[in-house]
Structures are given as C-alpha cells and as structure tokens.
Amino acid sequence: MTQMIHRYWSKEMRFLWETNSRKFYYWLLVELAVLEARENLEEIPKGVHARVREIFESIIDSMPNPMFQEFWDQVTSAIEKRDRTIHHDLNAFIEIMRAMIILSNNDFRAMIYEVDDEKFDKMLENALAHVTDNSDASYFHDGMTSYDTEEPALALLFQDSCSFINNGIAKLEMALKSRAVKHRGQLMVGRTHGQHAQPITFGIKCLNWLDMVQRSQMAIWESARKYEVMKLSGAVGVYGTLGPEVEECLSKRLRLNPVIATQIIPIDYRARIVSEMAIFSSVIEKIANDLWLMSQTEVGEIREPFGKKQKGSSAMPHKKNPISLEKLRGLSSIVRGFSIAMNELIATSHERDISHSSAERIIHQTVFAVIDHQISVLTYVINEMTVFPEKMLENIEMTYSTISSQKLEMLLKEKGIGAEEAYRTVQEACFEAVNKKIHLKDIIRNNSPVFELVETGVLTYEEIVALFDWREWIQNEDFIYQRAGINKDVVE
Template identity: 35%
Template sequence: GRSHGIHAEPMSFGLKFALWWDEMRRHKVRLAQTREAVGVGKISGPVGTYASVPPEVEETVCSELGLEPAPVSNQIIQRDRHAQYVQTLALIAASLDKFATEIRALQRTEVREVEEPFGTPGFVTTGSSAMPHKRNPEICERICGLARLVRGHTITALDNVPLWHERDISHSSAERMILPDSSLAVDYILERFTEVVKGMRVYPERMMVNLELTRGLPFSPRVMLALVESGMQRTDAYKKVQGLAMRTWDEGLDFRQLLRNDSEVTDAIGQEHLESLFDYTHFLRYVGHTYKRLGFNVPAKAS
C-alpha cells in the first residue's frame, strides 16, 4: 500500500480491486436512479397548462413510450434531470480515470507491479516509434483523457439548467454535443477498461521486491504499538521508532536490525516479540472479512 506515493502498510492486491468493484456497484445504483429521473415525458403545451391537449393524451403517449408523465412542466422537461445524467456519467468516468491512473502508476519501470495488456490481439503492439523497448500504458492513458472530456461536459450540463422563463433554446445546441459525446465516451472507456482488467499482467514477485525496498519500515506501526502496550508513553514510542526509521531512510540501514540493537526497544518488548512483529500476514488477516462484507465467497483461511 502507498499513501502520498510513499510506502505505507502492506495490503493485498485483491483488496484494491474490491474497492474498485464496490465503487462501480454504487455507480450502478446511481445509474438506476438517473434512469428514473430522466425517464419522463410531457405533452403539456407551450407553457405547461395543457391549453391545447388534455393531460390524458400525455399519459397515454408516455405510457406507450415507457415514460412517466412529468408531474409538472413548462415548455420542456427541466434540465436538472439531464444534468444528473451527465454528472452520473462523469462520476463513472472519474472512477475509471482513478483505476486507470493506478495501473499507470504501478506500470512505471521503477515499480512494475502490473501492466496493461501489450502485444496481444486488440491491444497496442508498439510503445514508441523511436524507442522499440517501450511498453506504454496507452489504453489507460486514453481512458484518463476521455474521462477529462466527460467531466468538462458537466459544466455545460449545469449551465443548461437556468433557462429564461418557460424556456429558451440556449441549451439545445449544447445538448446535441454533450449528451451523445458523454454517453459514447463512457461506453467506450468502460469497454476498454474491462479489456484491460481481463488481460492485465500482474507480477507478485515484483510486489515482494518492492515491499522489501524500505528494509522493514512498513512494520514501524506494529513496533510503536508494541512499545505502547509494554508501558511506554505513545509520544515516546513514536519518537523512538521514528528516530530509527529515519536512520533507515538516511543511512540505508536495516530497520529490524536497528531495533534488535536498541536496548530500550528489546528491554521493553523482548527479542522474540520483536521478531514476531515482522509478519506480513498480520496485515492481511481481515481481508477475508472485507470480502464477505461485499458478498464474495472466500475460503475459510482467507477470513
């Protein structure tokens, strides 16, 4: 795991995907709500008074079209409904942007824990025309770019809400652009990201290499808490562990070895307890609980 781009505590790669899955599940609910919001019609006359056509006609026509009559309208269906649709699409696009950005960051040469598909049918086979060695995350980059386009359309959709009196047509020309563009863009990036996930290359060995880069520093919270449990004041425990951690950063030393050599630490928690703190499985012991909460079937050993 990383926060602020810096190694944090270990986590499972599956937990990252569970987070994404849950986010998309919320979007599915939002889409259903948005479908209900935009699934209305009106035939209520020029200003909504049914001066020329009775409400029964509106009800009959809407029923035939699978729409609900708008409870009240003027010359048009109110554009807050359309704005909700575009905003929902923008939220979906923003999530896909987030997911794709994560893959791009994890594909960097210095990290290389995952890669989007490369060289297989339907995917790019050339990373750079000048540098034959390149395997660039071009599909994810494309997803990020199109997500920006969709987010930009939300401003126009909101600007279409305030119209003059019972209607003007300042919204019309803009909607002819933003509604199909947003819909097509989100459909496209959803399809492409699905393909990325299905064909993604995952390198667990590289993940382990990266875990070891900081020479035991991800275990610093466990050491600090163990010192607190032994009776040390939390501020003192924090300063003690932080001081050794900074030496690990600055001098390239091994964090666990520094702890072993520190009598204040070993006197407080003992060598055996200290060694037991450096266990990656500790951080994953509740991952199965999260999966179950999401409704996934998991083996007993994963819980």
C-alpha cells in the same frame, strides 16, 4: 463533431447516436402513439391511426435490427436536407412524414431520392399543398409543440443508452471481481501520499475499485430511472391545445411518467445523469491512474496488454507505453467538462429558450460515446493485464520493513514506554534503517530504550521479529471480502 469522436464509438453506441436515424424513429413512435391516444379518446376520426401506422409499419418493424434499412436512411437524409432549407429539424420531420402519408410509395421514393435540392423542395411543397383539413396527414402532429414530440423521444433514447451502459458496467464489475478473487492474499505494499504505508493485498485493492464502480452503477441507474418521464402539455405546459387525458394515454403507451413541465422538461433531469456519468468517469480515471502508477518501470507490479505487433514509441523500440490507461485518464476530463456545461444549461429563460438545444446535441452523444469507450477499454485492461506478484513482494521490502512502524510503536507502548518516546524511537529507527539500508528489526533491537527492554526481559527479540510477518497484517482480509459479498470458497 462526429468525426472527432468516431474512433471512440462502439458499433452499438454509433447505432444510437451517430446519425439522426434513431432520433427520428423515436419521434415517429411518439407521433403514432399520440394519434392512437387521440383516436381512443374520440378526438380524431376512427381509423386514422391504423391507416397511418400501416404506412410506417415496415419501418417500425425493422428498427430493432442493429442495421437500419437503406430506405429509412434515405428518409433521414431527406429530413436533414429539408432542415437545411427551413432551419427546423422537427418541422422538416413533420413535412416528410406527412408527404409519406399523402404520396404513393413510388412518388415518395422519387422525392426522397431526388438529388437536386430545388426539385426536391418543389416536390415536397407540392405534396404538402394537398394536406387538407380532416385528411389523415393533417392529424399528424396536430395540436402539439416540438417538444411534445422531442421530450418523450429523447427519454426513450436515454433509456436505450443507459441500458447499454449498465450492461457494460456489469462486465467491468465481473472483471474486477474476477481479479479480486484471483489475487486474494497477494501481498503488496499500500501507498498513501505516494509513499509506502502498510501491507495490503492486490485483491483488496481490486475490491475497492469494484465497490466504487458498483456505487456509480447504482447512481447512474437511479438517475436514469428518474428520467423515465415525458410531457404532452403544449407550448408552455398548460395543456392549451391537447388535454391531460391525451398525455395520460401517451404515458401509458410509452411507459413514461408525465411530469410538470413548461415547453420542455426541466433540464436538471438529464443534467443529473450526465453528472453521475462524470463521477463514474472519474472513478474510471482513479482506477486507471492507480494501474498506471503500478506500471511504472521502477514499480513494475502490472503491465497493461501489449499486442504482439504493437509499437510503444516511434523513437525508442524498447518501450511498452501504457497508452490505454493514459487515454482513459484524458477522456475523463471531457466528461467532467460536459457535466459542467449541462448544469449551466438548466437556467433556460422563462418557459423555454433554445440556448440548451445546440449544446445538448453535442453533449449527449459525446458523453455516452466516451463513457462506453472507457468502460470497454478498462474492462479489457483488467481482464488482460499482466500482474507481477514477485515484484509486489519485492517492493514490500524496498523500505527495509519500516512499513511495520505502527505495530512496533504500539508494542513499545504496551511494554511501558511513553507514547511520545515510542513514536520518536521508532521514527528515528526507521529513518536510520532506510539511510543505512539495514532491516528495521536489526536497527531497533540495538536502540535505547528498546535494548533495555530486551535486556530486562520485558521485550523479546521474537516479539520484534513477529511484527514483520506480513500475513498478520492481512488477517482480516476475509472480513473485507465478506463485506463485498464474496465468500471464502469462491474461486476464480
């Protein structure tokens, strides 16, 4: 799975999800915080937490660094090696951590660097045999179930990931806002049902995209905030081994809110985040699709960035294929698919089964990796794409100004022509203009009853011509920009 999505991972997202290093680090933080809480509550001997924490101090201090230390990578490999033997990654983690507490630094290093699996297992099992009652190692994970460790840790990992995604969305918003400001007043044709409709500006089009992105950012952030939760309530959620007071202390230490849970926190918390990610991915697809349609040869209004040495086709050297936009559209289907999968995982049996675990291991890393990549690629395209204003103006006239049909219809009704007759008169004139490739104003003035209105002075030819001043169509553009929070004096 890692190899399949490797090309779509940024360095930062790879740091969080590619290996188990970050996950095990958060597991360690949770376990140490539980020791601290229990010691403060006088449930375990004084000094246990300080002594255990001192052993892991160098690891904890190194974690903020983007690159994990080689030692922790080796510890991670040792946990994974043990997992292949006992088929339980949390138990493997506990065993390696307890061994690290018991053994001297040299003995522990010798164990984790042992390449022979049988020798490694024997060294570990010999070390664990020395875990006696009331030893420091015996209190590590004492009274807890797997998901008392995993749930708070996963919430912290989601916090890091959502925070990074949020920063990426902010950059995308800046790119879209910059385009909206730059192309304010840039006339182009608006399209509905794939057909020319009425004039719009490229700036307003960018504002629509920006509004959708901002809405998704708020929804993702809100769902992420709701998932700032944890549990330390035991195997079925009734605090059978550790009391609520330990959970309360842990929640304050980790800044997570304790919630009602079984062995696990209800999966709908994470499903909501993935669902919002899927909606946002669809927003990205909508923007990419609009730009892709605008980049078609016969439209030619924009072109995505194309490198100096880039190749568009193996067979046709003339092509500049919009591969980035097409990639964005394809990746959205992956995120939507995983959103459906997450919703299906909500229905675990009773207080918990393991059906959700295997799927979530794939879903989380993939969704975050893909969304992060989509944000990065779309931001790059928005910032670096080439816009062709002259082509936008040319395309407005492609349908011989028939896009002014609604205003023409309204003018005829204002001059006394019935609604149905006005509609049919304008419709026939528009069809004739396109068929004969003649400007609509030249067709309409010779049509009855328009001709009769002109002859009697009720309607002037100047009034007809004024309908084709495209600037009149966008006279409320400033109002739309103000609604988006962009004042008229804002410059690129």
